[in-house]
Amino acid sequence: MKTLVIISSLFFCLSVHGQKNTTSVKKSKASADSIYIPIDLNDCLKQLDSMFVDSIKINIKTLTEDEFSGKYHFGFGMWMRNNWGLWKGSRLSKYFNSIGVYHPDDMTGIIFDSYHRQLAGHEIKLNEQVKYYQEYWEKAKKDDLARKNKEFANYNISDTVIFTYKNGFVSNAQEKKYDNNECNAKGIITDKQDSTFFIKVRLLNGCDKKGIISYDNKGSLIFNKTTKKLEKPKKRVIEYLKPGQESWFTYTDWETND
Helix, strand or coil: CHHHHHHHHHHHHHHHHHHHHHHHHHHHCCCCCCCCCCCCHHHHHHHHHHHCCHHHHHHHHHCCHHHHHHHHCCCHHHHHHHHCCCCCCCHHHHHHHHCCCCCHHHHHHHHHHHHHHHHHCCCCCHHHHHHHHHHHHHHHHHHHHHHHHHHHCCCCCCCEEEECCCCCCCCHHHHHHHHCCCCCCEEEEEEEECCCCEEEEEEEECCCCCCEEEEECCCCCEEECCCCEEECCCCCCEEEECCCCEEEEEHHHEECCC
8 A cells, every 4th residue: 555655646746846847848848748858867866856755755765775666667667768758769868878778677777776875875876887787788698699599509401390470370271270280380491590590491381372471570670771760661561481482580480399
């Protein structure tokens, strides 16, 4: 109940204090819906301090740093990520990018940890916080690469592989055969690229005369050189592969017999 009361109080504070920043919003052109977006970490801390009433600040000081970040990350933290444009390339997200922080969740964590430290009278140690997240993602990148290398080693030329239908089915009949274990589309690896984790597969059996859907750009993002942003493709593109034909795939599009 205490957490619910705190969150309710927060959003009440937001609605009240949001009115005080109308002039600043117009000057900075920070947001189309008139919500002020801070310019840097110090500005974030000022905004939080104006949003939180004294009773909430007292409660925050009773929590540990991790408890505060954990409790507020999905409620008020989501509000910050959405309204401060951390997912959309706002000026605040660009500030964090400039100091080496790129994920909105990491930005939120730094803001919360810094505010908690400010209330507690501790050093913010921004450089230390940034280094923590950078090392986290570097380790995650290395672990992911090691995992891929280990998995990819199981894919060898001449191996028979089974299709995973990640792009859906060409027909209801094909889907029914797959669901009932009556037929699995199979192929044989004819080539592979270790650097990209791609395999070239010749389709042996597609469980349908149309073959399989080898590519579908639905839900994908394409880099626009003009806007320099990732955008949805303007046209839906679906490619099919029939038995006897070959195409390159990400290795996870196929399963080995191991």
